[in-house]
Amino acid sequence: MKLATWNVNSLTVRLPQVLEWLDLHQPDVLALQETKVVDERFPVAALEALGYGSVFAGQKTYNGVALLSRRPLDNPKVGVPGLDDPQRRVVAATVGDVRVVCVYVPNGQQVGSEKFTYKLEWLAATRAWLEAELAEHTRVAVMGDLNIAPEDRDVHSPKRWEGQVLVSAPERDAFRGLLGTGLHDAFRLHPQPERVFSWWNYGALAFPRNWGLRIDHILVSAPLAAVCQSCEIDVGPRGHTRPSDHAPVIATFADP
DNA sequence: ATGGTCGGAGACCGA
Numbered sequence: 001m002k003l004a005t006w007n008v009n010s011l012t013v014r015l016p017q018v019l020e021w022l023d024l025h026q027p028d029v030l031a032l033q034e035t036k037v038v039d040e041r042f043p044v045a046a047l048e049a050l051g052y053g054s055v056f057a058g059q060k061t062y063n064g065v066a067l068l069s070r071r072p073l074d075n076p077k078v079g080v081p082g083l084d085d086p087q088r089r090v091v092a093a094t095v096g097d098v099r100v101v102c103v104y105v106p107n108g109q110q111v112g113s114e115k116f117t118y119k120l121e122w123l124a125a126t127r128a129w130l131e132a133e134l135a136e137h138t139r140v141a142v143m144g145d146l147n148i149a150p151e152d153r154d155v156h157s158p159k160r161w162e163g164q165v166l167v168s169a170p171e172r173d174a175f176r177g178l179l180g181t182g183l184h185d186a187f188r189l190h191p192q193p194e195r196v197f198s199w200w201n202y203g204a205l206a207f208p209r210n211w212g213l214r215i216d217h218i219l220v221s222a223p224l225a226a227v228c229q230s231c232e233i234d235v236g237p238r239g240h241t242r243p244s245d246h247a248p249v250i251a252t253f254a255d256p
Numbered sequence: 257a258t259g260g261t262c263g264g265a266g267a268c269c270g271a
Contacts (some may be wrong), residue, residue: 009270010260034270036260061261062269107271115269147271166271199271202258215271245259245271 001253002027003100005143005216006237007199007246011035011066014244015043017237022050025234025250028070029095031102033145035064042066057088065091065102065144083125090126092133098224099137101130103144108165116165119147123174131181140221142183145246147215148175150185154214156197166215183219186231186251198233199246207238218251227254 004027008014011032022030035042035058042056047068055076056066065088067073073093080090092101103126108119134140148171152158161167179185187196197212206212218231231251238247 013260034260107269109269109271145271164271201271204258206258213271242259 001096001098001255002250003029003031003098003141003143003218003253004248004250005031005033005102005145005218006248007033007104007145007216007244009034009036009244009246011037011043011064012041013242015046017240017243019046019050021237021248022047022052022068027250029100030068030248031100031143032066032068033064033102033104035066036061037064055091055093057091059086059088063088063104065089065104067091067093067100067102069093069095069100071095080126080129082129083122085122089122094137098139098141099133101133101140101142101144103142103146105145105147107147108171111163111165111168111170120170120174123171123177127174127177127181130178130183134182134221138221139224140183141218141224141251142178142220143218143249145215146175146217148172149213149215150175150217153194154197156195156211156213161213166213178219182221184222184225186218186220186225186228187214187233187249189225189228190231196233197247198249200238202245216246216249218249220251224253227256228252229254
């Protein structure tokens with residue numbers, strides 16, 4: 001089984017790249033963030049032509065998440081129960097015996113800002129909900145743009161980023177809180193090269209010089225972690241013309 | 257020192 005996540009920064013713009021990537025990698029599930037497309041305009045037919053069904057929750061201009069799968073997406077749920085949030089940031093569904101959760105964590109803008117408070121409150125509510133999901137399902141995968149670089153080794157220049165949004169202590173505490181529910185960072189289950197990132201600022205220099213952060217993640221419950229074979233970031237699409245600023249993350253799991 | 261959206265210029269969000 002192959003699970004993947006990709007912040008595409010507008011599915012409308014990136015659709016040709018997404019279709020090409022699906023065809024090349026053939027994931028069982030692809031989670032998308034920042035689709036920036038209302039549900040009425042979600043490209044259902046183009047994805048179905050490749051054999052992928054979809055569940056999605058979009059809005060005008062901002063946010064928007066989706067799950068694509070070749071197998072049925074059962075019991076789809078939009079949003080975090082109890083969190084009254086008009087921003088479309090969460091969609092979950094069951095594929096086979098795996099509960100897959102796609103998240104687009106708020107950016108936070110600046111440490112101490114109103115949006116930063118929203119980010120931390122959002123993360124606390126999401127953590128509580130994930131605890132319930134983990135109690136209900138054995139095999140759980142939470143994947144998406146977490147907008148947190150969990151450790152200094154996930155940052156190209158820890159000194160330059162120290163205390164900034166995406167790397168600050170409260171955000172890293174919240175990330176550890178997610179791991180505290182029994183989730184494991186699939187990327188760190190395996191030996192990895194140094195300086196592997198999933199996001200690079202737009203701008204001519206950032207990607208060629210690998211000035212990036214690892215903020216896109218696949219978190220898995222212990223039974224999935226036990227059969228996780230690999231977790232990699234595919235930097236290929238970041239080098240395309242008119243790319244997303246994020247690269248896809250892929251994890252593979254042994255079939256039972 | 258750059259991208260996407262909405263709307264028809266530039267504010268807003270992004271990270």
